[in-house]
Amino acid sequence: MSATMHYTYTLTGTEATTGYFSCEPPRGLSFAGGLAWLEEHPADDFMHLWLLRRLATFEQKKIRTMITRECAGRPVLEALLYELCLLTPRFAALRERFAPGAPTRLSACTPLPYIKWSLQPDSGLHARWTELFRANMHDHRMLPHPDDEELPPLFDLGSVSALWLPRNTVPVADLRQQVADRPRDTGWRRPPAQETAMLALERLVEHDVIGGVEMRHVASLSPIALLRQWRLDTGIQAGRNNHTLCGLATTYGRGLSLADARVSYAMEMVERASSYASVSVQDGVLQVTGRACRTPVTVARLSELRARGIEAVDPADFPLEAPYQDEPLHWMEGRSPRPDGEVTVLVPVQMVFLFCNLDEVSLYTAPGSTGLASGNIPEEAKVAALTEIIERDAEATMPYSWQRCFTLTTEDPALKMLLDDYAARGVHLQFQDITTDFGVPCYKAFVTGRDGTVTRATGAGLDGRRAIVSCLTETPYPYPDSPPSAPAPSHIPVRRLEELPDMSMGNVHDNLALLEAMFTANGRTPVYVDITRDDLGFPVVRALVPGMELTADFTPFTRINPRLYRRYLDMFR
Structure with a gap:
């Protein structure tokens, strides 16, 4: 062999x-x-x-x-x-x-966490509650009243740590004036979408990343939707693991215009092409190769790093399916904003990259891409990464409730024409406000098929208007060849796009400062890992925020978040 x-x-x-x-x-x-x-190679x-x-x-x-x-x-x-x-x-x-x-x-x-998951005394209880929450949040089934449900309670909420169940959340609105008093605006403004797309595609072609032609697809409500394949080619030579991984993947772009859809898939391709790692010994040092910055890798237990006075992310501060037991991990450098400037924080490599098959235990059964983002400048990438974390956390911790649902109207001509066209085709689009205590606008768009199937997508952002357009275009319901859907309930309210909350500061630097201030005020200071490739040039980061959910998949191995359980109880008070 x-x-x-x-x-x-x-x-x-x-x-x-x-x-x-x-x-x-x-x-x-x-x-x-x-x-x-x-x-x-037992950890392969x-x-x-x-x-x-x-x-x-x-x-x-x-x-x-x-x-x-x-x-x-x-x-x-x-x-x-x-x-x-x-x-x-x-x-x-x-x-x-x-x-x-x-x-x-x-x-x-x-290396997989399945057996460790099963050894937790409450794993079966979490699995049964997961079925209930999945039916509610994915299929919009009603949750049972706590007094009617035969399942034992999941938590003694009074004993849950503040990281997982904050007692007093500081919303983003309370911090806007503080950020406005110390503006960080540099005058940079985002270039036109077509300019960014052209530059990104030129670099992707030059470095042989693109693996196919641009194609249209009609699998979402976006009026313009594109897809394109790209090439993946990585290798791991570290410890006992020695393998390569090659193949084709697909990125999707959606938007209200062709330029928006094209820049969407091009920058997603930059992000994804940067999020698969090659790790090997170079110049006598184990490192992630092909990066704009030198990226050494350290193998150690968390306890060993702390004994040496090295600050490192604790995996226990993230939503693991099974507990981390101080096994040796591969670590790389991240940076975390603090009042006196940024500090270096070590981060598990597998929490940064996708399909990262290193010689170590796996912290997740299926690590996802939440918190990965690209941008024209690092600040833009960081804002996108933090926004995605807020979105996924809201999706995972806000139960479905028709009382928070609404339909949308607008005076914007292009969007109004699109909404009218949905209605003419019998597509009844609804939204749920899933904004959490953090106060950053978050929405879920959904269409209920005549067979009861719910097709949904989420969006978040400081500007609620942009967030709701994002989830609308992401909704994977066919368009324009749309089958008629079930009607929206007549009793839910109509909201105007123009009246949705806007918490943005008007520029990317102050938006970043506001999001960082919000997380820090709530004991969740972010850590960023720069994974920019040395050939593509566009900044790419992975952001990590303690105590935030990373997926709303609700698999059999999900551990229910205490905030979701508390919100469920609050629905019946």
Whole structure:
């Protein structure tokens, strides 16, 4: 077997313009060959997940035989089989064939957090509440009254830390004057969309990132929607892991004009092309390669970094599905704004990059892209990153309630024409105000199909008008070939676009200062990691904000956020 494993980045499915990918080893690799590789490289997530997918196709009799006869002295295989029984309902009964105490022992024999998740005494309770909240927030089913629900309470809210359940939130509106008194405006203004798109596409073509032609699509409510493929090519040579990852991915652009849609996909391509890392030893130092700034990587436990007086992000301050147990991780430098200037803070590399398959435990079952953003200048990228974190947190912690829903009207000619055209085609677009206690405008746009299926998207921003247009264009309901939808309830109010709140400061530098002030006032000072490539030139950052939710997927392994649970209880008070 080659000393390097070559994986292909493979599209496995698309749902609502979101692609789902797997990393596939070379064709022809047998299960036995893959298992042999994994036993030599036990923290290779890509191979681990591929073997789990292969095992899921086996007959139950074969799995039973493997559990009873083939696991002796092979902890990697035994952990795989136990995970299979956790993840696959048709094998669930086979968990009883593992020895008592096996899950605790096997949790240290896999890089994935599934077994550690199952060992938490309340994991089953969270899974049952997750089903209720998913039905409410994805499918708009009504939540049961707390007195009627047979499930035990999730939390003693009085004992939850302030990071996860703030007692007194400082809203963004309370800080606007403070920022206005210390303006940071440099006079920079965003260039025209067509100018940014042209420059980005020129650089992407020059460096062989673009992998296909620009195409139209009609899978969203955006009047103009484009897509284009790009090439992914990375490699990891660090610790025991040694592999490459190559393939094609797709970025999407949407907007009310062709220029807006084109700059949307071009800058998303810059962002995504920057968010996959190659890591190897260069000049005697382990580092992320191909970056505009030198990016060394340190391997250590969090406790070791703290013992050396090094400030580092604590993974426990982020929404993990299973607890971080001070295992060794790969760390890179980030920067965090403080009253006396920025300070260096180490951040786990896997919390920064996508599909980051390093020789270490995985903190997430499915790390996402929340907090990744590109921009013309670093400040613009940071504002976009923080705004996305606010959006995703709101989406994950605000229950669906028709009392917060409305339809939209406007005097803007272009948008009014679009809304009228939806109505003429029988598409009844609704919105929910999901603005949280932080006060940054957040909205969910949705269309309910005649079969009850809810198609939705979210948007956030200091300017509520821009936020609501963003979620409108992102909504993955076909247009212009739109099937008629279910009507909107007649009792929900109509809101005017022009009356939506606008908290923006008028320029990107002051907008950034306002968002940073809001997070800091609420004990959530952000950390930024600069991941700008050395060839593309456009600034790209990953922002991390403690205590904020990163996904609203509500998988079987989700840990319910205390703020979501509190808001659920508040609905019935």
